Amino acid sequence: MSEPTFGSDTAYRAAEAIRRLPVPGPWDVYGEKIERYEIHLNGIVREMLRGPLRLEGVGLRVIRPFEQKLGVGFAATSDISSGSLATAVHDAEATARYSRFPASKVELPSQSPKGVAVETVDRKAWANPLESLEAYVHALVTSFEGRPGIVPSFGSVHLTLAESTLANSSGLEHRSVRTTVDLEIAVKAFGGPEGRPPGEYWVTSRSVRLDPSHLRQDVDTWCQRAADVRRAKPPTAGEQTVVLPPRVLTDIIPEILSFRLSGTAEIRGIGAKAGDLLGAPAVSVWDDGLFPFGIGSSAVDDEGNAQSKRTLIAAGKASAMLYDVLHASATGRTSTGSGLRDSLAYPEWEHFSSQPHPVGTTIVVGTGDGGRDAELAEIAGEGIWVDQLGYAFPDPLSAAFGGEIRIGYRIHNGQLAEPLRGGTVGGVVVGGLGERSLLNSVVALGKTPELTAHLSCPTFVVEKMSVGGAD
Numbered sequence: 001m002s003e004p005t006f007g008s009d010t011a012y013r014a015a016e017a018i019r020r021l022p023v024p025g026p027w028d029v030y031g032e033k034i035e036r037y038e039i040h041l042n043g044i045v046r047e048m049l050r051g052p053l054r055l056e057g058v059g060l061r062v063i064r065p066f067e068q069k070l071g072v073g074f075a076a077t078s079d080i081s082s083g084s085l086a087t088a089v090h091d092a093e094a095t096a097r098y099s100r101f102p103a104s105k106v107e108l109p110s111q112s113p114k115g116v117a118v119e120t121v122d123r124k125a126w127a128n129p130l131e132s133l134e135a136y137v138h139a140l141v142t143s144f145e146g147r148p149g150i151v152p153s154f155g156s157v158h159l160t161l162a163e164s165t166l167a168n169s170s171g172l173e174h175r176s177v178r179t180t181v182d183l184e185i186a187v188k189a190f191g192g193p194e195g196r197p198p199g200e201y202w203v204t205s206r207s208v209r210l211d212p213s214h215l216r217q218d219v220d221t222w223c224q225r226a227a228d229v230r231r232a233k234p235p236t237a238g239e240q241t242v243v244l245p246p247r248v249l250t251d252i253i254p255e256i257l258s259f260r261l262s263g264t265a266e267i268r269g270i271g272a273k274a275g276d277l278l279g280a281p282a283v284s285v286w287d288d289g290l291f292p293f294g295i296g297s298s299a300v301d302d303e304g305n306a307q308s309k310r311t312l313i314a315a316g317k318a319s320a321m322l323y324d325v326l327h328a329s330a331t332g333r334t335s336t337g338s339g340l341r342d343s344l345a346y347p348e349w350e351h352f353s354s355q356p357h358p359v360g361t362t363i364v365v366g367t368g369d370g371g372r373d374a375e376l377a378e379i380a381g382e383g384i385w386v387d388q389l390g391y392a393f394p395d396p397l398s399a400a401f402g403g404e405i406r407i408g409y410r411i412h413n414g415q416l417a418e419p420l421r422g423g424t425v426g427g428v429v430v431g432g433l434g435e436r437s438l439l440n441s442v443v444a445l446g447k448t449p450e451l452t453a454h455l456s457c458p459t460f461v462v463e464k465m466s467v468g469g470a471d
Helices: 010-020 082-096 123-127 129-142 212-231 253-260 263-267 325-331 373-380
Strands: 027-042 045-066 069-077 150-168 173-189 199-207 238-244 285-288 309-314 363-365 383-389 400-412 415-420 424-428 442-445 450-452 455-457 460-468
Touching: 010 027, 010 045, 010 082, 010 150, 010 173, 027 129, 045 082, 045 129, 069 082, 069 325, 123 129, 123 150, 123 173, 129 150, 129 212, 150 212, 173 212, 199 212, 199 400, 212 400, 212 415, 238 373, 253 263, 253 363, 253 455, 263 325, 373 383, 373 415, 373 442, 373 460, 383 424
Parallel strands: 238 383, 363 455
Antiparallel strands: 027 045, 027 150, 045 069, 150 173, 173 199, 238 460, 285 309, 285 363, 383 400, 400 415, 400 424, 424 460, 442 460, 450 455
């Protein structure tokens, strides 16, 4: 099946103009043509419709040798006229004269790999973006009907359609498309004779498709969580067994592992080495650039190199790292197809304004034999089931994280008990030799994976995690 298209040739036109100037290689130019649609809610009332918002732009990178190192210059513009592109070239060249990267040379790919297919787009949403978005929001709003005392206080759904083109001085030309859906909604529970303040449960998610098929079930869960917040109490402090589902781990694992297992960390001297013990024997981790409907998936990366499935941790031991062309050259490796213009921490709806760097796509943690949720609670025995952290504050440099428990549940005698709120959970994802960490403290992994933004993983049962609480 052929890919949908705007018919964009943004990078190709820019590359032709750059060749006419002329500009010596190596250089590459990344172009995007984007449409964005947004619906904002005030309660269940549609407050605002925005779109289509249209944006077209290019990012130009030039690479220049300088005293056994490389000068890397970059400039971006949403004006692709010849005059604006000439200014971008001037600015990129000027930056390259003052930047230094610890590599002596770089080779950009000359042709895109053939025969690689990966699903990156919601075809129905691409064909009828506004109708698809309105149908999704209608399904979302109607899922709240008939729930006395529980309402969405606000919300928004954003649908972005993007077509990317890439060209470079080696003759490569490549085109790709993607769709992205961003959902944010706050669910508020109030009322009742007990006089407690309202409880609120916030939902944020990022995905490739507008899929309303699970909305009714999801809203059931959100409403129950909001009601539970009203009667929740702080947890007990101390080291405890903690259960972490994928929706919590997605704010912890991808950003930290994507950095610590990359060429960026390696040239800073803090990257893992092959064979380093990073996790329990049950823990294996991949970065899968071809994961179906993964946010970071694509046939090639943003430098034109082939994406693949890369083993990062095998049975608890570091196996491989992520490289773009620059970091691969600096470390004597080859690119792993990990040169992307995305950010796991601060994702933008446009990518052309950022340079490529080594970053993860979909971090995949292998499943285990811990069973489903009820069986994982039995394994935990006594502890805390964390349903949501306010924010985990992942720090790639230290590999540390920690956040407030917005809603969780005490585990008593292997079953979920009363709701908890407040207190904190934290630690490090990967640590030094002998240091306790999230990955090396895993005692069980669930059998069912869930895709949440840049992470596909099962639920974790982790022993002796640090919990701050009422005492």
